[in-house]
Structure formats: structure tokens, C-alpha cells
Amino acid sequence: MNAYEKARREFDRDRGNVAVKALRANRMEALLLEDKEEARQYLVNAIDREKTVAFGDSLTLREVGIFQALEERGQKVVNPFRIPGQDDIEAMYEVFNCYYYLTGSNAVTLDGKILCVDAIGNRVAPMFFGPKEVFIVAGVNKLVDNLEDGRRRIKEFAAPVNARRLGKGTPCTTLPKCADCSHETRICNVEVILHKKPRFTKVTVLLINESLGL
Numbered sequence: 001m002n003a004y005e006k007a008r009r010e011f012d013r014d015r016g017n018v019a020v021k022a023l024r025a026n027r028m029e030a031l032l033l034e035d036k037e038e039a040r041q042y043l044v045n046a047i048d049r050e051k052t053v054a055f056g057d058s059l060t061l062r063e064v065g066i067f068q069a070l071e072e073r074g075q076k077v078v079n080p081f082r083i084p085g086q087d088d089i090e091a092m093y094e095v096f097n098c099y100y101y102l103t104g105s106n107a108v109t110l111d112g113k114i115l116c117v118d119a120i121g122n123r124v125a126p127m128f129f130g131p132k133e134v135f136i137v138a139g140v141n142k143l144v145d146n147l148e149d150g151r152r153r154i155k156e157f158a159a160p161v162n163a164r165r166l167g168k169g170t171p172c173t174t175l176p177k178c179a180d181c182s183h184e185t186r187i188c189n190v191e192v193i194l195h196k197k198p199r200f201t202k203v204t205v206l207l208i209n210e211s212l213g214l
């Protein structure tokens with residue numbers, strides 16, 4: 001690791017620790033892990049192998065490799081996004097009856113809030129109602145100062161890049177920015193903020209000291 005990489009890791013770790021403290025003050029569980037291997041192992045250990053696990057569509061979770069790790073040990077999983085580009089509506093409803101829900105986040109604020117934007121809403125609704133335990137996994141690249149910065153991150157970067165990745169045909173796939181469109185395939189229809197722990201749901205935020213997902 002060169003001097004830049006070392007300094008960057010230290011800087012990101014410090015920011016991550018600020019967010020962890022704030023998330024805990026907002027009554028969510030939170031911890032900072034050094035890399036995706038550590039995160040995968042943490043989840044494998046924390047999840048009861050007898051209980052059902054559902055997944056939200058998340059590039060970060062794919063990079064962590066948790067789908068395969070759980071399936072390989074025989075865990076019952078519900079994954080509406082198993083086949084990319086195909087919406088498995090029945091599985092989306094099944095998610096609400098699972099014990100665990102694993103997903104990513106578009107932004108985590110340094111004052112301890114989770115910000116997500118979604119097209120259908122199925123990826124964000126189980127974060128606050130339905131499954132008993134929710135794990136939100138995010139790289140330190142998702143850290144932002146506050147909600148305003150988070151929304152900017154989504155509109156100026158995450159959503160336009162994601163729309164391009166998914167071939168949505170929205171204005172942001174040709175403009176290098178958001179046009180606040182009304183396109184039928186708009187991916188920014190629902191915004192969810194976890195300000196504090198939802199009453200019936202245990203939420204654990206795993207921050208990873210790496211750049212992961214969008």
C-alpha cells in the first residue's frame with residue numbers, strides 16, 4: 001500500500017467511525033469493517049442458518065459475495081433479482097415474510113441517516129417493515145455529510161450511472177446529469193430515509209472501508 005492509499009484508508013476509516021457513532025445514537029446497530037471479506041464473514045456468522053434471508057438488489061452485496069456464501073451452506077434465500085433485468089414480483093412480496101433482509105444504500109450520512117431511492121419501492125420498503133432483522137451494507141464511498149449531500153450524490157452520480165447500466169432510456173443516459181424526468185422507466189420514484197431505528201425492525205449498518213457499488 002503506497003502513502004496515498006494508506007492516508008486515504010485512514011481518512012475513510014475516520015469518517016466511517018463518525019458515521020458509526022451517529023448511527024448508534026440513532027438506535028441502529030453499526031460497525032465499520034475493513035474489507036468485503038470481513039463483511040461476508042460477519043454476515044455468515046450473524047445470520048441464523050435456519051431462518052430465511054431475502055435480498056434487495058445491490059451491487060455492493062454482489063461484490064461482498066454473500067448470496068453464494070449463504071446458498072452454499074443451504075440457507076433458504078429469497079432473491080427477486082436472481083435473473084438480472086427480470087422482475088420477480090411474487091418473490092418481491094415474499095421478501096416481507098422473511099426473517100432477514102439484506103440490502104445496500106445510496107448514501108449514509110455522517111449524522112447517522114440512511115438515504116435510498118428506488119424505482120418500484122420493493123427494495124426500500126422491507127428496510128423499515130416486514131423482515132425482523134435488516135442488514136444494510138455500504139462502502140465508505142457512500143458516506144456523505146448530510147441528506148442534502150446524499151441527494152446530490154444520487155442525482156449527480158449514482159442514479160444517472162445506474163440508469164445507464166440498466167439501459168433505461170431516461171434523459172440521464174444521454175445527459176451527464178439528472179433532468180428530474182417523468183420518463184416511464186424513471187428509477188427515482190421513491191425516496192426513503194431512515195432517520196432512526198424503525199420501531200419493529202432491528203437494523204444493522206455494516207460500513208466497509210472500501211469503495212463498493214454505486
Ligand code: SF4
Nearest residue numbers: 159172178179181188
Ligand atoms: S429522475 Fe430521471 S433523469 Fe433524473 S436520475 Fe432519475 S431517471 Fe435519471
